[in-house]
Amino acid sequence: MSVTEEIRNFVVENFLFGDEAGLTDDSSFIKEGIVDSTGILQLVSYLQERYRIAVDDEELTPENLDSVRRVAAFVEVKRGRVAAGA
C-alpha cells in the first residue's frame, strides 16, 4: 500500500467512521470539518509511529498536514531525510 493510501485509510477509519464519501486527496481537513485539533495530534502521533519520523512543533502547519496529499508529501520528504541520514 502506498503512503497516500495508508494515510487515507487512517483518516477514513479514525475520523470519518469508515465512510469515505466526499474525501478527496485534496480535501482540507479543517475547512471541511474532517479533523479537529485533537485529530491533528492523533494524526501526527500516527505518522511518528508508523513512519518513524519526528514531527517538530514548527512543522504543525496546514501546508504540511491539511490534506491526504500534503501529509503524504510531507512524510515522503521526512523519510527521504531520514534515509539520507540528515
Add this chain to the structure above:
Amino acid sequence: MNGCVHHFLENSASRRPDKVALVHDGERVTYRRLDRTASRIAAFLIERGVQPEDRIVLLLGNGVQYVASYYGILKAGAVAVPLNLQTGPEALTRLCEELQPAGIIMEREGALLRTPLQFLPSVRFVLFADAAAPAGEGGAWGWDQALKGEELPPEGRPVADTSLASIIYTSGSTGAPKGVMLSHANIVSNTRSIVEYLHLTEDDVQMVVLPFFYVMGKSLLNTHVAVGGTVVINNNFAYSASVLRQMAEEGVTGFSGVPSTYAYLLHRSPLASFRDRLPALRYCTQAGGHMAREIKERLMQVLPAHTKLFVMYGATEAAARLTYVEPERLAEKIGSIGKAIPGVTVRVLGPAGEELAEGESGELVASGPNIMLGYWGDLEATARVLDRNGYHTGDMGYRDGDGYLYVTGRKDHLLKVGGHRVDPQEIEDVLMSSGLLLETAVLGVDDALLGTRLVALAAPLEGAADHLALLAHCRAKLPRHKIPAEIRLVSLLPKHPSGKVDRASCLVICGAAPTTTS
C-alpha cells in the same frame, strides 16, 4: 440608555471608517465595509418580514460573513442565535422546534437544512453564505443576491436596549444544552467592563481561535469592535505553528483561550521559540474553566516577559465575564479566580442564601447588569438559577482574607464515593501536578459495589507517563478514598468545539452511560 450591541459597530465605523476591523484568510475588511454589509443584511431580513425579537439561527464558522450577519440581525431588532457548527440534523430539528426561528443563515446547503425548511412553518428563508445559491426560490437565498438591496439606514429600526439580543446555548456539562437569553444591555455592560479591565484601545489586535458561537468568542468580537480594534480570525488552531506565525506577522496584542488551548500551546506548539518574535503581545486571557496551576506557571515562564496573563472566570449566563485576577497578583493568588469585574458583584452564599464569612465554602452567586434574562422557553430551569440574590453559578468556592475568590468545584460534578463527597477537580489538580500529563479528567463511573468508582482519563505528555507513576503520585498526595480506582491513559480528551472538555463523552470512553451526580 446604554446603547445596543450593534451601536459598537456603527460608532467605530463612523469614527474610523478606514480602520481594519477584521482579518481573515488574507481578506482585510474595514469598519465601513463591515457596517455597510451588516446594514444590507438587516435590510434583507426586514424585507423577508423579520419582526423585532424574531430568532435568526446562525450556523456559520468564524469569518467575515458571521460577523456581518451577527450585527445585521441585531440591527434588524432580531435575535441572533449562533449554534455550534457540529450540531447534527436531529439536534438542529429539536432546537428549531424550540426556537421557532424566522430564518437560518448557514454555510452551505446540506441535508441538515431540508428538515426545518420543510417542516417548520416559522422558517421564512434560508440564506446561504456561499454565493452560488439561487435567489429566493423556495425561500433559499444566496449571499450575493441578499446583499444586492439597499442598506438599512441608521436607526432604520429602533431597538430598545432592554430587548433580547442573542440566545447562546451552553455546552451543557450536564443535561441538555440550555438557551441563555442575553439582552442588548447584558452584552453592552459586560463588553464595557471587559474593555475597562483589559485596558483595550483601538490599537489592540486580537487573535481569535475560539468559535464566535461560544460566549467567550462572542466577547472577543464585541470588545474589539467596541474600541475600534482589529480582530484576526484564524480557524487553524490545530496547526499551532501557523497561528503563532500570524500573531507575529499581524502584531497581535491579545490572545485568548480556554485551558486546553494553553495546554496545547505549551506542549504541542513552538511557543517557546516564538518568545522573541511576539514583541506586540501585550496580554493573554484564559477563561472557560479551571486551568491547572502547572500550566499557569509554565505559561508565565514561556510567554514573553512583557506579556501579562489574565486568569478570568465567567459563565454564558453572565454574558461571559464575572471575575479576573490582576496579572500583577497572579503569582501570589495562583489558584484564585480573582475579584468581580467592574459593575458586578460575586458573593459566596450558604444554602439559605446567607452570605458566608471568609474561608467558608458555599455557592458563588453573581449579580449585575450582565446577568441573563433567563433560559429560553424554560421557566423552571430559570427559576432554579435566578433569584433575588442573583445568578447561582453552580460553582462551589470561598473568599480569602483579601477578598479573592476561589472555585473548588462544580456543585453538579461532586461525586459520592463510598460515603465520601469527592470533588473531581481536586484529584485532577493533583494528577496535573505530577508534571507528566497534558490533560486529565476524573469521572465517577457507576459501580455495583461502591455506587461510584473514580476513573481518571489521563493524556500523558509524549512518552512521559505510566499509570503506576501517576498512582504513586496520587497516593503521596491524596487520602485513600480520593485515589482513582483506575487511571486510563488516552492520547487526548474529547472536547467541545469551544475547547472545553466534553465530560459526557469522557464517560462514554470509560464505558459508562452519562450519569447524574449529586
